[in-house]
Amino acid sequence: MDRVTPVSPSAAMFAEVPETRRRIMRAIRSTxxxxxxxxxxxxxxxxxxxxxxxxxxxxxxxxxxxxxxxxxxxxxxxxxxxxxxxxxxxxxxxxxxxxxxxxxxxxxxxxxxxxxxxxxxxxxxxxxxxxxxxxxxxxxxxxxxxxxxxxx
Ligand SMILES: [Zn+2]
CATH class of the missing domain: 3.40.960.10 (VSR Endonuclease)
Incomplete structure (x- = not known):
């Protein structure tokens, strides 16, 4: 189980989308x-x-x-x-x-x-x-x- 640590305001946003999409969003965001x-x-x-x-x-x-x-x-x-x-x-x-x-x-x-x-x-x-x-x-x-x- 991949737990998401809320490290930025965007973390709350990610919680509203499926995990696969969340991974993609995080990857984009982190850059x-x-x-x-x-x-x-x-x-x-x-x-x-x-x-x-x-x-x-x-x-x-x-x-x-x-x-x-x-x-x-x-x-x-x-x-x-x-x-x-x-x-x-x-x-x-x-x-x-x-x-x-x-x-x-x-x-x-x-x-x-x-x-x-x-x-x-x-x-x-x-x-x-x-x-x-x-x-x-x-x-x-x-x-x-x-x-x-x-x-x-
Ligand atoms: Zn472009």
Whole structure:
């Protein structure tokens, strides 16, 4: 018998879905902070300096460049419903529950990006699955951020 230890808020959520699904969800969830570390490592390697998880900004961006007023979010494909992504397929069981939960996240993300833009920040979302496509992501990041030597 596999006992689930409630170590995070998401544990309560897992209790509502079958064990097989729970295992999959946990596996996805447990990798959730790794994409942020991967992105930060890439940015450092490119020579950028930045702040992370800036609490005073809408949505608490994973990476923030105060002088440039640019913010980057790393979104897990499942939890943030990456459009047309194979990692974002929604569970078939309790579909109403998941629809509401994931749609709420989509709406919250949208509001946070809009709020940041309203206060003069530019935003960029990196999807978890994009972290694997190294060259393309690097090109997009440097395009968005400009010269690394100009930052604080
Ligand atoms: Zn994706």
């Amino acid at each position: 959730d902070t790794r994409p942020e570390r991967t992105l930060r490592a890439k940015l450092h390697a490119l020579g950028y300096r930045f702040r992370k998880n800036v609490a005073g900004l809408p949505g608490k961006p994973d990476v923030a460049f105060s002088r440039k007023r640019k913010a980057i979010f790393v979104h897990g494909c499942f939890w943030h419903s990456h459009a047309r992504c194979k990692n974002a397929l929604r569970p078939r069981t309790r579909s109403d529950y998941w629809k509401q939960k994931l749609d709420n996240t989509i709406e919250r993300d949208r509001r946070n990006l809009a709020k940041l833009q309203e206060i003069g920040w530019q935003t960029f979302v990196v999807w978890e699955c994009q972290l694997a496509a190294d060259g393309e992501l690097q090109r997009q990041l440097t395009g968005f951020l400009g010269n690394p030597r100009e930052e604080e």
